[in-house]
Amino acid sequence: MKQLTITLSTSSTTQQIPLPNGLARLPLSEILRRSSFSLNTRCGGRGLCDGCLVHLQSGTLRHRTTGQLISPIRSESPLIRACEHTLADTDLALLVPARSLLAYEPQVVSNFKVNISRSNNPIWQALSLSPADLADPASALSAHLDAPVAPLPNLAPNTTTVAAEYTCPTWSILGPLDHAPANPLGVAIDIGTTTVAVLVVELATGKIVASATGFNRQMHLGDDVLTRINLCTTDKQMLSRLQTAIVKDTIERLLLKALKESSIADDQIACLNVAGNTTMLHLFAGVDPSPMGFSPFTAPFLEHRILPSSKIHLKFSSPDASTNTNGIISTDPAVHLLPSAAAYVGADITAGVVSSGLVYDDGPSLFVDVGTNGEIVFKQGKKMWGTATAAGPAFEGSRMACGMRAGQGAVSHIKMTRTDSGLKVDVEVIGNVKPTGICGSAYVDFLAQARESGLLSPSGRFQSGIADDRIAPCRDLGQGFTIAHGHGHEPIIITEGDVASLLQAKAAIAAGILTLMRKVHAAPESIKTLYLAGGFGMHLNIANTIRSGLLPGFRANQVQLVGNTSLAGAYLSLLDAGVLDEIARVAKEIEMVELNLDPDFEDCYIDQLML
Numbered sequence: 001m002k003q004l005t006i007t008l009s010t011s012s013t014t015q016q017i018p019l020p021n022g023l024a025r026l027p028l029s030e031i032l033r034r035s036s037f038s039l040n041t042r043c044g045g046r047g048l049c050d051g052c053l054v055h056l057q058s059g060t061l062r063h064r065t066t067g068q069l070i071s072p073i074r075s076e077s078p079l080i081r082a083c084e085h086t087l088a089d090t091d092l093a094l095l096v097p098a099r100s101l102l103a104y105e106p107q108v109v110s111n112f113k114v115n116i117s118r119s120n121n122p123i124w125q126a127l128s129l130s131p132a133d134l135a136d137p138a139s140a141l142s143a144h145l146d147a148p149v150a151p152l153p154n155l156a157p158n159t160t161t162v163a164a165e166y167t168c169p170t171w172s173i174l175g176p177l178d179h180a181p182a183n184p185l186g187v188a189i190d191i192g193t194t195t196v197a198v199l200v201v202e203l204a205t206g207k208i209v210a211s212a213t214g215f216n217r218q219m220h221l222g223d224d225v226l227t228r229i230n231l232c233t234t235d236k237q238m239l240s241r242l243q244t245a246i247v248k249d250t251i252e253r254l255l256l257k258a259l260k261e262s263s264i265a266d267d268q269i270a271c272l273n274v275a276g277n278t279t280m281l282h283l284f285a286g287v288d289p290s291p292m293g294f295s296p297f298t299a300p301f302l303e304h305r306i307l308p309s310s311k312i313h314l315k316f317s318s319p320d321a322s323t324n325t326n327g328i329i330s331t332d333p334a335v336h337l338l339p340s341a342a343a344y345v346g347a348d349i350t351a352g353v354v355s356s357g358l359v360y361d362d363g364p365s366l367f368v369d370v371g372t373n374g375e376i377v378f379k380q381g382k383k384m385w386g387t388a389t390a391a392g393p394a395f396e397g398s399r400m401a402c403g404m405r406a407g408q409g410a411v412s413h414i415k416m417t418r419t420d421s422g423l424k425v426d427v428e429v430i431g432n433v434k435p436t437g438i439c440g441s442a443y444v445d446f447l448a449q450a451r452e453s454g455l456l457s458p459s460g461r462f463q464s465g466i467a468d469d470r471i472a473p474c475r476d477l478g479q480g481f482t483i484a485h486g487h488g489h490e491p492i493i494i495t496e497g498d499v500a501s502l503l504q505a506k507a508a509i510a511a512g513i514l515t516l517m518r519k520v521h522a523a524p525e526s527i528k529t530l531y532l533a534g535g536f537g538m539h540l541n542i543a544n545t546i547r548s549g550l551l552p553g554f555r556a557n558q559v560q561l562v563g564n565t566s567l568a569g570a571y572l573s574l575l576d577a578g579v580l581d582e583i584a585r586v587a588k589e590i591e592m593v594e595l596n597l598d599p600d601f602e603d604c605y606i607d608q609l610m611l
């Protein structure tokens, strides 16, 4: 029997792959993987993601479920999903577009876990044009990107390089460049209500070259989303103050700090991707969020938006960047706001649903993002339901007696052991230095262990009658427990007021999970995977998280920590335009469940306030 071959072409290479016998039943994507040519099968070969699209240039393939045969007709090369087709006893010639090539497997990056693969298809690209291409540059560029291109600006006859940007669902040509830049960079930003994280990323490799995190400076004006919306409703001046607080006082400062510390030229930045809750994105864009403050909670915009940096007064290029020594790019790079699902399920969640892999999980599975709001998405089969609950900033360390973000000097874990001589308390400090404060993961440890050791009552008060000189009145914050000492023997304490805030936060999230699951007729024990996301990073102790009551009724082997998935989605969608498509799809597919309309929620919340 004649051995069949696949002739496999990309934009830069062509190779022949001999096909061993016995592969007839396997999907084409699997045959290619076994031949060391992996496609970007990020949905696991379930026909959901279009990461495995290839052009069939010659030969015949068979659809796996319908049995239908497909071949090129005249010069048309059909675009087919490799995961949905098997061989049909012919040689094949395939053209694989860049966006279907696997660039990176799932991995842990920075303080998040990326559970899906990606291709190398950044949303900003420098493309070369040959003199022949200039006869019909639109067709040439469309062929290069293997995607539709919006009408082109007029190009001079000597143009050799143009900048292209993905504007979802088409590409736009921004204009000519002097020459291809050496190392274009993108910026991924997560705007949390309490904290903001910035990553500077090489678009060609995905390497993170600089990063910074800090508190959202809007905190000075209002703690939570609703307070900030109300400020805009009652005082029209507040919108611009809140925009300045996030754009200039927070992001611009963090970005300049990250660039300076890494000695990176600011004129190498080609584009920025921003994820965040819907209110944060409105305030960042300078759009009044007031309609989200009252029923029916309508967001003025949810869709993917692109703004020039200058439009929001985000400025990080040095004044001489316009001299353009590196052939770069723009002194006014575009800012992409990722698409949101609803007023209270924002782009932070749509980004997380994709980067965590929930979108490709048949479930029943849950995605829970613990932040100032707790957002929850339940997935079963192809359907997703989402909801949000106001948790307050306690787990992010804000408004706590000694709270801080996870970083150098933060107590990240607490271990309490009963010994003959009393309660022994050990702490783990990030950076192994003297502690300066306490971050969310340690507060979760404390809730679980202080209750188990008898230090706290079920209502979160220090038990009366315990003789322990680490418990003492603490200013006007009630009783406090000293868990460690910092510089100058400064006590690092957790007060009853802190515990009350933590209990409110955990009750809001736990009640949100239970009420949503009741609505969709699911129970904790039936959940296959619970993806736990949040600024806690990857370091929560899962057993303590369950014992604290934050995840009521779950087992440790159901829980997977995925870290800051909002930032992960912003990062991934810089590097793979297909991820941006997927986030846009998720934004449209999540069905909203309103907890405030559910009579069970209030009762459940009150029950969950206990330890």
Ligand code: FES
Residues within 6 Å of the ligand: 040, 041, 042, 043, 044, 045, 046, 047, 048, 049, 050, 051, 052, 053, 081, 082, 083, 084
């Ligand atoms: S792997 Fe084929 S569609 Fe996702």
